[in-house]
Amino acid sequence: MPTLSLKANQMPASPIRKLVPFAQQAKKRGVHIYHLNIGQPDIQTPNKALEAVKNLDTHVIAYSNSTGIESFKEKLVNYYKQVGIDTSSEEIIVTTGGSEALLFGFLSCFNPGDEVIIPEPYYANYNGFATAAGVKVVTITSTIDDEFALPPINAIESKITPKTKGILICNPGNPTGALYTKEALTELANIIKKHDLYLFADEVYREFCYDGHTHESVMQFSEIHQNIVLMDSLSKRFSMCGSRIGVFLSKNKDLTNAATKFAQARLSPPTLGQIMGEAAFDEPASYLNEIITEYKSRRDLLVDGLSKITGVKVAKPKGAFYCIAQLPIDDSNKFCQWLLEDFQYNGKTVMLAPATGFYANPELGKKQVRIAYVLNKEDLKQAIECLKEALEKYNNLN
Amino acid sequence: MPTLSLKANQMPASPIRKLVPFAQQAKKRGVHIYHLNIGQPDIQTPNKALEAVKNLDTHVIAYSNSTGIESFKEKLVNYYKQVGIDTSSEEIIVTTGGSEALLFGFLSCFNPGDEVIIPEPYYANYNGFATAAGVKVVTITSTIDDEFALPPINAIESKITPKTKGILICNPGNPTGALYTKEALTELANIIKKHDLYLFADEVYREFCYDGHTHESVMQFSEIHQNIVLMDSLSKRFSMCGSRIGVFLSKNKDLTNAATKFAQARLSPPTLGQIMGEAAFDEPASYLNEIITEYKSRRDLLVDGLSKITGVKVAKPKGAFYCIAQLPIDDSNKFCQWLLEDFQYNGKTVMLAPATGFYANPELGKKQVRIAYVLNKEDLKQAIECLKEALEKYNNLN
Secondary structure (H helix, E strand, O other): OOOHHHHHHHHHOOHHHHHHHHHHHHOOOOEEEEEEOOOOOOOOHHHHHHHHHHHOOOOOOOOOOOOHHHHHHHHHHHHHHHOOOOOOHHEEEEEHHHHHHHHHHHHOOOOOOOOEEEEOOOOOOOHHHHHHHOEEEEEEEOHHEEEEEEEEHHHHHHHOOOEEEEEEOOOOOOOOOOOOOOHHHHHHHEEEEEEEEEEEEOOOOOEEEOOOOOOOOOOOHHHHHHHHEEEEEOOOOOOOOOOOOOOEEEEOOOHHHHHHHHHHOOOOOOHHHHHHHHOOOOOOOHHHHHHHHHHHHHHHHHHHHHHOOOOOOEOOEEEEEEEEEEOOOHHHHHHHHHHHHOOOOEEEEEEOHHHHOOOOHHHHOEEEEEOOOOOOHHHHHHHHHHHHHHHHHHHHHO | OOOOOOEEEEEEEEHHHHHHHHHHHHHHOEEEEEOOOOOOOOOOOOHHHHHHHHHHOOOOOOOOOOOOHHHHHHHHHHHHHHOOOOHHHHHHEEHHHHHHHHHHHHHHHHHOEEEEEEEEEHHHHOHHHHHHOOOOEEEEEEEOOOHHOOOOOOHHHHHOOOOEEEEEOOOOOOOOOOOOOOOHHHHHHHHHHOOOOOEEEEEOOOOOEEEOOOOOOHHHOHHHHEEEEEEEEEEOOOOOOOOOOEEEEEHHHHHHHHHHHHHHOOOOHHHHHHHHHHHHOOOOOHHHHHHHHHHHHHHHHHHHHHOOOOOOOOOOOOEEEEEEEEEEOOOOHHHHHHHEEEOOEEEEEEOOHHHHHHHHHHHHOOOOEEEEEOHHHHHHHHHHHHHHHHHHHHHHHH
């Protein structure tokens, strides 16, 4: 049997994935699981998007242009204008999910061995694409005590080596819920300019900001426009994760041309997802406003509930729909597995994401978990109750 | 501005893509173009597939499992059984088009610098994925005089070096329409076994065989099951290219586990495409039979028409819906551009794919073009007429 590639061996197996068999066994035992482990919202996809596929009037589901359907791209351009980002159809490549935007960006910008700096805890799947492109992830740690703010700029700068080719941020943050300030981003833009690095900005949770905070896009820094790869996705904005529609946006023409060649090799992003996406932008603004109100009240319920559990610490999220909680436990991998394997409370349990997978050094996430507040408030309440009982029981056992 | 990656610079720009601006200009001038340049069939997507999305009864377009929706995978298992391939759900990863199956395979099997042998002329987009994975493509030339049969096994074996890690075949062939014989494939399997190489088999055109020829799958060689990556797609079989549903199939458990990690990083293949695909398998067998009959009669019309043009040579395709034609021209790139830029016949012209992009050495394709017979017979007839006029005029000019 021929050997596997080095990349295959380097590909990280996510701590969440390792829990899946235990979740399946729990379900087989009849235990109900509250899934706080994944960013799959229960929110309804916009009616206009669903109607668009239901009223499909084509007889052939054909390839679209490799960079996307023109009329959909025009809708995207208009959307970006509304959120203060001036762009054009030529600067946009429609991708198969935000993931593919990252892949095209990594392949176009980085050589194997190049380094990309990412504030941790960070979205674990970035690792997969870094491995695919042979890029080394260098992390700079943000802390729960600092509410996972962007680390001080001199700390970030100290991580820059001759091999550093870019910095990647996720804002609003998955898994932290952090929202970076304009001041912090201005400093970051200066560093990008000074060292002539690429800035990868994952802004897929752009709209999900709470308490009057507003999202600051990196696109406001025109002096680094040639350095920016904006990664976007309709998955969370319109709760259409399964449609697999993302966006690669860059004002760097050479870079967009390079990424277009990777896009052409895979022929076309999903046509039906684009049809849905185009229609979703016709949904009235009330759709998003209602969702944001809903997430805010879920967040409040969650943070309030967690705060009342002895020994639990939370950085109140200002954006997205995740929060990192520090728990009075010895090992989050062990605890999350135990929740599925050995625990139930009134026939129910909770599935959480161990934070170990969000740090380069898993030790840093050993007492932390990520909680996605993607369940309705009644379920969320029950889930918190469940977690409270679990922590008491777990700590009496250990 | 930071530099682009070496891969970005290495990514080939396809000769077909270079023609697109000329096609756009021709359309602006009001010239009708017969598109024989791409594999986008005009055939209707199965009604059951279209109905499945029209009758969608979900309110959230959610992620599916990373390796695909279980009920869809069961349909795939059943389909493979019908075509003589014994498999199970665990051996299948649903991918975003056949392209992604190739990408996952290359990333899982090959290290940068490894070599993969591909008979040429070959599907040009393989280059994109080889570049993405840093894999070197080594070609072995098949010829029009030999109807693009698999080259003699000793010729293939002579290309094997210590860096060779796999062989890739496309059968039935795009762009050649060649169908490999059982004998040739048996010899290939022996070489795979002897040198312990991976065998990538692109069998997406499996059903499209004519004149009583049957498709021979590499999966019949159980002695090399651990070496095989089967790449498949529903795009052509069900004329649903835009749904972006492909399949990675391997009986090598370690390899499937590795590819699964790449699949998990991108979360999910398109959900709507899978719903369509699942329903498409419920379409009666008459659907495919009618398509195959249609393609056969188009092929006959095309080959017959081309044979009547002085100086044109065709290898009669036995499968797929492409054919390579050798034309009495100086340069296929130049000729294909001229067709769009300077020629029209009764307000019409033809767009063809220069074969230069299908060979490692473009010179080999300088007098050849690929013709996809994806138009209805009336249009195809007109297109051949158009090509005949064009060749006369072009040769009088040169």
